[in-house]
Amino acid sequence: MMAWWDDFFWTYQNLVYALGINGLLALSIYVVLAVGQLSLGQAAFMGLGAYSSTIMTVKFKLPFLLVLPASCVVPVVFALLIGGPTLRLSGVYLAIATIGLGEVLRAVYLNIDYFGGALGLSGIPERAGVGAIYGLLVVALLVLWLVGRSHIGRAMEAMRTDETAAEVMGINVPRYRLGALLASAVLAGLAGALSAHVSSFIGPNEYGFEPAVTILSYALLGGIGTPIAPVLGAWILTLLPEMLRGLADFRLVFNGLIIVIAVLFLPRGLLAFRLRRS
């Protein structure tokens, strides 16, 4: 029985890791969407976390306990730098500006040999595991749940529904926006560091436009009423391609079909309910 379980876990180990990491990414997009902003910079922040942590581990041989918290620093610095000018933008304009960030960083990774260029960085030791990934996911979920139930959550919801009305009611909109962007940078940076330390290789094309859209789709499928909703969306979108492996060449068709049906019939996400507040 034990041997069977070991084999089973070994087979799906990477999937188990991916579920946790994509859960963190879903939370990262959730915080931005929760204040009514549309950002496509999550993959860029993830890349910053992945690259900075990999360099700390591989080139400076720092211990993982130090690398993991430090991997949030670079994404946060970038979030602060771009936060000022871009948070004046809203809606689709912010989305475009954040896509720009991702593309600029991709070009930087490609053209500077220190980052491995197109060959990426390989030979990253496996330092993260189930404990680190799911521990952080649970902590993040709890914190976001508690924040969501507090007066901050009420302010966030007000901003999401009607920003002008929220501002008139005395909510400091720019501060909440920046706060949300920073929190999302931290979460994405952590996810990047964790994913780099379980998959032994990172390359510049993993953090471009396509993954940014995938992360956004986690929240679209799950919904943004509660923090758990986007995580559920991430889990479904991560599990589907693997569960449909049996369908061989038809799996992409079914994968797409399931998502289209979900979006058509559940436009507010799978979990549409909102947080209850006392």
Add this chain to the structure above:
Amino acid sequence: MNRRHLMTGAIAGLAASTLPAAAQAAGIPVGAIEILTGPAAAYGIAIKAGLELALDTINQKGILGGQKIALTVEDSAGDKNQAINAARKLIGRDKAVLIIGPTLSNEMFAVGPVTNERKVPTIGTSTTATGITEIGPYIFRTSLPESDVVPVTFKKAQARGVKTVALMYANDDAFSKSGFDVMKAAAEKLGLKILTIETFGSKDTDFSAQLTKVKGLKPDAVTISALVEPVSGVLLQARQLGFGKETLFIGGNGSNSPKLGDIAGAAADGMIVGSPWFIAKPDPLNTAFVAAFKAKYNKDPDQFAAQAYDCMFIAAAAIERAGAADSEKITAALAKTSYTGVMGPFAFTAGRDPASSEGVVVLEMKGGKFGIAS
């Protein structure tokens, strides 16, 4: 590379995969990880076709006293995570004793550590980047690394009187960058003078700035390391800018595709490319392979299919010599491989790379088709 390819690929793949699925109940489990969907699917589908063609012959007689090889081909979609998942599924669930693939070098850098940890021999048939077999003692490859092919091409160029070169490459994908590193090293080793190094993006359509600079320097040869689409673009634009016969264009492995003639047409004439295999190679093994491939799939094989075809035979022979479907014994047997296939004589070095580059031929484009370069 486009939707139509994807569709034909999906249909061909379905037809091919439903049949063996029924017969997979017993046999020696062997896994393959290839890109069957997405933009790079053309490579994976060609490899799968080569593997299955070889398997038809192998399973007719059977190995280890009449046992059949049960090949499971998993799709990686060119995605690192899906490739790892596929490898883990093949080893953990299907109990594969040997893995063929994955298609891209980038995928191998992620998959290799996983299969190596489980001590399952893994043979890349299309991974040409440097450092692949250094992942671990269970990682092999049958594809000639570019570092074996490029020097042969450059020597041919030197024999034609080339003394100065301009190097161009796409700097946003691992394959092209790795090919460029090899070209630069080869040029330095042969004493060719490098006049300039110009980069572009794989999806670029305008190369006039780089080409104008190159033209001003008047190099004897221009080398291009990129996939076939951008290479075609560079050639077309170079002819418009007045590059003539006096400049020799040299391509890397990416240019070694019949698509070069399809896209660039006469603009590609005169370009030379080193190749581990050539469809019209006058060798009885090769002509039989090409005929069998045409009969089964109704199209011409490419080098990826040829490499995969040989690899399947090499793997089957190793299992036979190992005397059991045991990964450890197969690894030991693989190291002692001595095989002659459609690519020519084959053996592994101590570092698990192909030992000989004898099979390399230099091809030249003429009228939109490759022929042996004079």
